[in-house]
Amino acid sequence: MNLVDRFLKYVSFETTSYEDAECFPSSPKVFDLADHLVEEIKGIGLEDAMRDEYGYVYAHLPASPGVDAETIGLMAHMDTSSAVSGANIKPRILKYEGGDIQLNPSVVMKEADFPNLQYFVGDELIVTDGTTLLGADDKAGIAEIVTAVEYLLAHPEVKHGRLALCFNPEEETGRGTEHIDLKKFDPVFAYTLDGDRLGGIEYECFNGAGVKFKVNGINIHPGSAKNKMKNAVLMGTELIGMFPPAETPAHTEGYEGFYHIMGFEGDESSAKIGMIVRDHDRAKFEERKAFVRRVVDYMNAKYGEGTVELDMSDTYYNMRDILESRMDVVDRALDAMKSLGIEPFVTPIRGGTDGAGLTYMGVPTPNLSTGGQNYHGIMEFVSIDQMKKMVDVIVKLVSVE
Ligand SMILES: [Zn+2]
Known part of the structure; x- marks a missing residue:
């Protein structure tokens, strides 16, 4: 399955999480996507893929023969914001040539209201029908990680260290690392793929x-x-x-x-x-x-x-305070982007992230872009071109010379 088909499959699962729910995960529907992911990644060759009772999906890719390197974690969240409906999403692919985007007869995404559209001219975009969110936050991240792993399995000449994958529920409710098991997700450092347009790196939060x-x-x-x-x-x-x-x-x-x-x-x-x-x-x-x-x-x-x-x-707490002692983890992501001709930009997060939680649990975890935009609303979209580039960034990031 290719990157786009994979993404479209993931957004067909309704995985809204709910702030005031007492249970974990806040909706059992996320198990359906989790179970689908386990089947899919077992199918591409990660035999130890599993889902636990909290809905976390874990899997590992062994290191290339002869490579001895620190295990790198890759993480993305399965749940979507409850701000807008995440049910019956009807994605549409279009070629963006600039200007406004008509999502349906009465809803228009105006260039004047969303100046960031300038970064997507010439790209193929996936947009909503104007009635739901898209779920690129963060199913774009999952699709990119799975596609990068599939690429590594098909290209043994690209040498890499051991990889640990985690797809988690409850990021949107701020509980994304509450039940994470660091025996099952066991990297030395990690990256969350949960950002917006191409090139973004975040390692400072509130x-x-x-x-x-x-x-x-x-x-x-x-x-x-x-x-x-x-x-x-x-x-x-x-x-x-x-x-x-x-x-x-x-x-x-x-x-x-x-x-x-x-x-x-x-x-x-x-x-x-x-x-x-x-x-x-x-x-x-x-x-x-x-x-x-x-x-x-x-x-x-x-x-x-x-x-x-x-x-x-x-x-x-702000993860920068911990990451300052492992700035090589941030530099590694900056270098991977630059080597692919992508201009990285660093922004402070005005919120918290799962990466902040992980960083304070001892796993330094900056956050990387996915190529999406306008999260938590009906104007959400993702660029197929930027998603493809992020697959390349992941491959570069984990490969060793
Ligand atoms: Zn997110």
């Missing part, structure tokens, strides 16, 4: 913390409340107002961190506020958390001890 405030009010009949009532809604509003309005996701970019209020519910007696804190810089991240504590101290000094309860915990 440090992240989750914050929950509980505001305890005192409710009394409004007719006799003077000097007695402590309205939890008003106190919650006051607390939110203490965070700098310019330091929110809507007003920051690049390396700038933020406070993001994600929810506010309650009444006079009690209120709950959800927030996340993000910063690429670890010292600034710690300062932001210290500011959260100062806000709580202020509120409790003003309204009485116990008025605001704080529950704050770290969710992930």
Whole structure:
């Protein structure tokens, strides 16, 4: 099966993952794609391919005879975002010559709204019918890895070290490495193939913390409340107002961190506020958390001890802090791209990745492009030309001279 047919087969599986599900994986439908992948990669010659009870697919390609090199991991996720439907995807292949793309009679992808289309002029693209996402995030990554492995098996003259493959569920819910088994996925370093347009390399992400405030009010009949009532809604509003309005996701970019209020519910007696804190810089991240504590101290000094309860915990850290001691892993990817005439570009991720999780588990894991664009929406598309180049990049990346 070729790269495109493989990709189209993968997107025919509905693999939406769901944020608030308690179970793992969040939907059993991902098992169907996982089982298909096991059959397929066994078929091309990776005999140890298996799927575990959590939905992870693992397989290994032995090193070429006589090659002694560190095992390299290749990883991509099977699930898709719940932001838009991932069921009954109807992909369409077109040759892009520039301009707008009519997805269906009423939905147009406008060049003016998506200036990145300039990087795809002359390419064959796979687009949606304007009603679902495409699932290139991250089935393009899976198709590229499987195709690269198939190429290596067919070309024994291309020498390589041992490869460990992992296709995981739950990346979109932030739980992609929660049940990963590092005895089954056992590389020294790895790459996730989960980026956008060709040439992208990411090895810096946010440090992240989750914050929950509980505001305890005192409710009394409004007719006799003077000097007695402590309205939890008003106190919650006051607390939110203490965070700098310019330091929110809507007003920051690049390396700038933020406070993001994600929810506010309650009444006079009690209120709950959800927030996340993000910063690429670890010292600034710690300062932001210290500011959260100062806000709580202020509120409790003003309204009485116990008025605001704080529950704050770290969710992930910037993988750059670890990767700095293994920059050869990043350089290897930069060199592979350059040797194929691809101009690499490094961008900081304004979020976390499975690679960040893996890096902190001891497996340095930068993230590479796949050739897709406009993820988590109906405008998602992937370039067949860029996918083919990423297959070449993977082959180059794992080959030894
Ligand atoms: Zn992804």
